[in-house]
Amino acid sequence: MxxxxxxxxxxxxxxxxxxxxxxxxxxxxxxxxxxxxxxxxxSLVASLITMQILEEPKRGKKGTLLDGSYHDAFMFFTNRDDFRVLAAGTERIFPEDEHGPGAIKLGVPFFIDHQLAGAWGNNAREYRQGPFYKGEQTQGAQSRLTRGEIFRQGIRIMKEISQQDYNGSFQDLTADQQDDLLLALERNKVTMKGASSAEFFELLRAATLEGAYADPLYGGNRDMEGWRMKQYPGAQMAYRKHIDKRAFVEMEPQSLHNMLNK
Known part of the structure; x- marks a missing residue:
C-alpha cells in the first residue's frame, strides 16, 4: 500500500x-x-545535560555527584551551579563522618531534584486557592509559592549572600561559613518573597533527611548505607524467625527493589 x-x-x-x-x-x-x-x-539528551551540568566523567568515582547510578539524572534543576549549591547545603546538614557517608554519597541531591520535579515540588495534592495570609505557628506554611519555587528562590539567595559576604560560591566556602549562612536561613534572618527563609531551610533539612533514609527506590539512601548506619532492616518480608529472640538481631537491610527481585 x-x-x-x-x-x-x-x-x-x-x-x-x-x-x-x-x-x-x-x-x-x-x-x-x-x-x-x-x-x-x-534519555540520551537528558544524560548529556546531566554531564554538562556536573562536568564529571561519564562514570564518576563512587561517592561523587555523578557515580553512574541510574538515578543520577536531572528532572528539576537545569543550572549546574544551582545543583552544586543544593548538594553542598545537604552535605552540611548531613555530613560524612566516621559513622558513614554524607548526603552527597547517599545520592540525596538527586533525590531532592526528583521530588521537586514531582507532585511534592508542585504541591499537586494540596489546596492552592487564595487568599494567602501569614499563618500562625500552629497552622504551618501558608505560602502562595510551590516548594519548587521556594527552593529556586532560596538557592538563588544563598548564591547572592555567598558572593556579597564571602566573595565566593557557596560550595567553595569553608564549612564554618556555610554553616553561618544556613543558620541565618534557619533563624529567619534572610529576607525572601512569598515565604520565609526559615520555611525554606526546614524544607531543605526535611528533604535531606528523607533522602538519607528513604527507600533507595526513590533515589536516595544509596546502597542502603543510610539504613546501615541506623542498623535499620528496611523492607523485610517478615520477622517470624527473629520475633522471639531477646538479643538484638543484625539483619542485612532489604529495599523494595530487593523484594521485587526475589
Missing part, C-alpha cells in the same frame, strides 16, 4: 513549490522510526 503526502520546497525567487511524494508502507514505517528514535533519544 502506498500513500501520497504533500512536500513543500523553495523554488526560484523564493516561491513555494508543492510536490507529491509517494511512500510505500514499508518506507513510511522506516522513516517514522526517526521520530520514535527522538523519543528514545530523549
Amino acid at each position: 502506498a500513500s501520497e503526502i504533500m512536500v513543500g520546497t523553495t523554488g526560484p525567487e523564493g516561491t513555494i513549490m508543492v510536490e507529491k511524494e509517494t511512500f510505500s508502507r514499508r518506507e513510511f514505517l522506516r522513516k517514522s522510526g526517526y521520530a520514535a528514535g527522538g523519543v528514545v533519544g530523549g
Whole structure:
C-alpha cells in the first residue's frame, strides 16, 4: 500500500513549490522510526545535560555527584551551579563522618531534584486557592509559592549572600561559613518573597533527611548505607524467625527493589 503526502520546497525567487511524494508502507514505517528514535533519544539528551551540568566523567568515582547510578539524572534543576549549591547545603546538614557517608554519597541531591520535579515540588495534592495570609505557628506554611519555587528562590539567595559576604560560591566556602549562612536561613534572618527563609531551610533539612533514609527506590539512601548506619532492616518480608529472640538481631537491610527481585 502506498500513500501520497504533500512536500513543500523553495523554488526560484523564493516561491513555494508543492510536490507529491509517494511512500510505500514499508518506507513510511522506516522513516517514522526517526521520530520514535527522538523519543528514545530523549534519555540520551537528558544524560548529556546531566554531564554538562556536573562536568564529571561519564562514570564518576563512587561517592561523587555523578557515580553512574541510574538515578543520577536531572528532572528539576537545569543550572549546574544551582545543583552544586543544593548538594553542598545537604552535605552540611548531613555530613560524612566516621559513622558513614554524607548526603552527597547517599545520592540525596538527586533525590531532592526528583521530588521537586514531582507532585511534592508542585504541591499537586494540596489546596492552592487564595487568599494567602501569614499563618500562625500552629497552622504551618501558608505560602502562595510551590516548594519548587521556594527552593529556586532560596538557592538563588544563598548564591547572592555567598558572593556579597564571602566573595565566593557557596560550595567553595569553608564549612564554618556555610554553616553561618544556613543558620541565618534557619533563624529567619534572610529576607525572601512569598515565604520565609526559615520555611525554606526546614524544607531543605526535611528533604535531606528523607533522602538519607528513604527507600533507595526513590533515589536516595544509596546502597542502603543510610539504613546501615541506623542498623535499620528496611523492607523485610517478615520477622517470624527473629520475633522471639531477646538479643538484638543484625539483619542485612532489604529495599523494595530487593523484594521485587526475589
